[in-house]
Amino acid sequence: MKITTLLATLALPATILAQSVTVTTGGGNVEQAFYSLSQGDVSANALASWDLGFEINAFNSSILVNTAKGLKVYETNVAFEDWDLLTAPDVANWTQLQNSETHWSAGALTHGNTLYDPLGVSVGWGDYNTMTHTIIGKRIYAIEDPSGVFTKLKINSLASGTYSFTYAGIDGQGQQEATLAKSAFTGKNFGYFNFATASTVDIEPLATDWDLLFTKYVAMVPTPYPVVGVLQNKRVSAMQVDGVPTADATWNSADLDTAINVIGSDWKTYDMSAGGWSYAQDRTYFVQDRASNIWKLVFTGYGGSANGDITFNSELVSSVSVADMTYGQLVVYPNPSTTGRVNVVLGGEVHRGHLTLLDQAGRSVRELSVNGGGALGNVALDVADLQAGLYMARLEADGRVFTARIMVE
Secondary structure: OOOOOOOEEOOOOOOOOOEEEEEEOOHHHOEEEEEEOOOEEEEEEEHHHOOEEEEOOOOOOOEEEOHHHOOEEEEOOOOHHHHHHOOOOOHHHOEEEOOOOOOOOOOHHHOOOOOOOOOOOEOOOEEEEOOOOEEEEOOEEEEEOOOOOEEEEEEEEEEOOEEEEEEEEOOOOOOEEEEEEHHHHOOOOEEEEEOOOOEEEOOOOOHHHOOEEEEEEEEEOOOEEEEEEEEEOOOOEEEEEEOOOOOOOOOOOOOOEOOOOOOEOOOEEEEOOOOEEEEOOOEEEEEEOOOOOEEEEEEEEEOHHHHOEEEEEEEEEEOEEHHHOOOOOEEEEOOOEOOOEEEEEEOOOEEEEEEEEEOOOOOEEEEEEEEEOOOOEEEEEEOOOOOOEEEEEEEEEOOEEEEEEEEEO
């Protein structure tokens, strides 16, 4: 994703210099820490405090399984209606699943999702009913804990903003019916559930309040393996610059990426001969935070499982502000769009303008002519029928080209 912004780049205050920051995941990496690049630490909690994570956004239905604490999740070959017939493990005939390490909205239970197909209705764990706008479960899962104990699970439905699910011992003992309401976690990416306490868990800050998550997670290296690293929040993009001295690296030299593991864990490697951690040289990360500021990060230390400390240098290298708009700038709101409509703000009069909305493949999905505007005038775009994802608004007017990113959720 190419960084293009028409918001004013401000002169940075002299007090904003590179600073060394340490964020900890605790001894044994037992904590996960949510971090704001502008505000510092936001919150930390026990990694083992949850088993399932349910996506909260109104149009999403991803379900995570906490594989980082040692859980293994399988899609069984038992029909949904044969719940009572599943009484023993059959791992050899089941499919082991993993959470995506690149997208939050591709949790382990989204395996089999067909929503990328215009006619697809499967979200993985269930099928979307286009008449009732509910999702009805269709698969049975088995979750194995580190001690080898199995729990069977089925997600019954997502209706009126509430997930309903059933879980029990693999032999059917201790069966429980549970629910998780999205409304209890408004403004957050996920709401969580703990099997041991049979209760929901509220562990995330508001999505607008954090940029990075320091945590243990499972990565493909090349097979599933637990690693400790840094994942990006939704609507936070980043890029990795290699082969350039960190002092010379620039954030507009390449594309930014919305994959959540751009930073990931490979900024460090364990040196067996030296018996300690080494760090990639001439490697710089640039992160565009939730407020569209650009930060430069250089990782310098990791304390391993002894203390879980991750140390990096952080520097604000570009700051943007809608309040400092000047003539000709392009801004969109609300962004992300959850209402099916966005407004494209024009910073002045536009004559013979052509506004195009492009998808990630560069295909035009909306086009219209734009004339007029005036001070902070705006043009409304209907995006209700577009699939969730990232789009680019491109305005050609008076011999100039303006762009802005639009997230549709």
